[in-house]
Amino acid sequence: MFKYWYDYCPDSVKSRFELLVFDRQNQPFLPLTEHYHDCIGRISKSSALSYVQCLLPFFTWLDQFSNFQGKQVKWDDSPDIIRMAVEDYLMDEMACKVREKDTFRFVNRTNKSPNTVNRFLSALKSFYRSLIHLKQYRYSNPLIDSYAILNDYKSNTEGVRKDKPRMPSEAGTEDTTTHRRLTDSYFKLINEEWQPEIIGDIHLPYQVYQAGKKVNWSLREIVIARLLFETGARVSEVIELTIGDYRSRKSFQEANTFNKGSHGKRVKFLRFSKDTVKLLMQYINTERKKFDELQRNFNTLPDEATIFLTELGSPLTYESWYYHWDKAMKECEIKLNPHKTRHWFVTSRLREIYNTSTTEAEIKQKKNELTKYIKWKDEETIKVYEHFFDEESHRKAHDGMLESMAQQEQEYLEQKKKKLKKKPNLTVIENNFDGIEVDDEIQELFDGLE
Structure with a gap:
């Protein structure tokens, strides 16, 4: 076909x-x-x-x-x-x-x-x-519902007085409008709010590195994989790095890069480990140099030169890189979209923040720093990750409670067995309570009634 x-x-x-x-x-x-x-x-x-x-x-x-x-x-x-x-x-x-709805359609996904x-x-x-x-x-x-936009516009501009515009909010005579982004899609996907992937396996990077080793990744693929896990960057933000992006930072552990929607403008930086720095420089001066048409090393490369090259000497593309990533994941039966490395990074950073901070103010400050580093447009995004840690804390506390209950149950059963083995010390005397020897447990009950 x-x-x-x-x-x-x-x-x-x-x-x-x-x-x-x-x-x-x-x-x-x-x-x-x-x-x-x-x-x-x-x-x-x-x-x-x-x-x-x-x-x-x-x-x-x-x-x-x-x-x-x-x-x-x-x-x-x-x-x-x-x-x-x-x-x-x-x-x-x-x-x-x-499903039809007014001038548009609701779309529901199924399993x-x-x-x-x-x-x-x-x-x-x-x-x-x-x-x-x-x-x-x-x-x-065809994919835009112009009527919905028009109706929404009218509802936000028409006042309560017939054929009159809305009064300003300062007047206090009309209900305030709810400012929201207009959904102009003709096909509106419902129940489809984006939720970031929460990946909590602390050993995930090393599993990926081993997968790459198994399929003989080149030094280029190893460096890129390490940069993804260590920086939380998107794949394109790594593979399109230039020599100038690396040189422009004061720290040798950092590089400038663009962000989604910045149209190539370098608006953020990436930070990575010293070990990755060594591998990166080794790649530039050996493997990359071999494929560079002029056999240039780091010191002789111009700022505009891309760091990562194909074997043909052209700038590396996502498609060329993904072939090697996909091969390693399939070989080791790991289902891992490369974008999930970004979610793993955020999850790991937040875990570190909660484990190392001593006050709520310190936690808040570090979370703000993380939000600025990741360059989230919506600062509320981090709350989804925090919800994960709230649930994780509850799980730990709940597990502790369950363990305590199990221990108490075992102690109760053992104590009950001992009491069953113990022979009661009773003497029954009709109509005369003097000199009666009473079982210890019964005596405790009597004492409690006084």
Whole structure:
């Protein structure tokens, strides 16, 4: 079965495209190709490629199975037709439940749905945004619910007086509006709030290093893996580092890098161990030097040179790197998405903060430092991780209580056995209580009644 696919343009071919998408007949498919290149600059290359990969199955399905009034749906059809096709795809191919609601649709994942539903919807919305921007799609974006935005706008601007605008909040005559980000998606995924992965295995990095050793990782892959675990950076923030990023920091254990959404601007830094510094310099002056076209070492490399190279001497890409990561994980049967190294880092740092801090003020200060280092846009994100530690603390306390209960139960049973073995010391005298010898336990009961 022929599918849509993509490939990178060979270095020997001159083209304005670095990546080309092909249709089922192996012909260049320019809409997706243009979309990929339009995304670059707004989002990282790895994110742009992720969008393309999410959309390839949809366009394959569109060619083979889409149907509207007996005709195959084309990507440039009107918004209503595109929406019907997407709804069919969500239900038939992604096992989702789609429910009509006013001017939009609610989408519910089922246990058979893949984890990529949200990414697919985001990618398709981005696709049409690009094609409208490039003047190749003549309608409004099918993935946007313009009516919802209009109605929300009206509800936040119309006052209680008929045909009059809202009074300012200082007037105190009208209820304040709730300021929130407008959800403009036509397909709204419900019950899909993002939760970070909480990874608590303190030995995870060493398991990964051993997996790499088993498949003979090069020094490059070893350094990158160590940087991911030690810095909490995203993969792209590591593999796209330049020599200048490393030189620009005062400390030899640090490097500047960009952040998600910073459009390549270096807005944060990474910090790593001295052992990783040694391996990094060894890589630059040996393995990297061998593949560098001019055989340059660290001292002779220009600032703009990328630190990590392929064996062809070109800058390392996410796809080229991921091949080696995936090979190691499969060889050792470790199910680990590389982005989880970032969650492992945050979990480990928070555990250290709680274990080493002596006051609540110290904990708060260190958490603020971590939030600034990670460069979270939403400072509330850390609360999800804290919830994990609250639960972990409860588990420990609860386990202690259960152990104590088990111990007390055992002591009770042993004491009961001893009492059963003990012969009672009783003398029964009718109608005369003088001189009666009473069992010790009964005597204690009598004493307590006085």
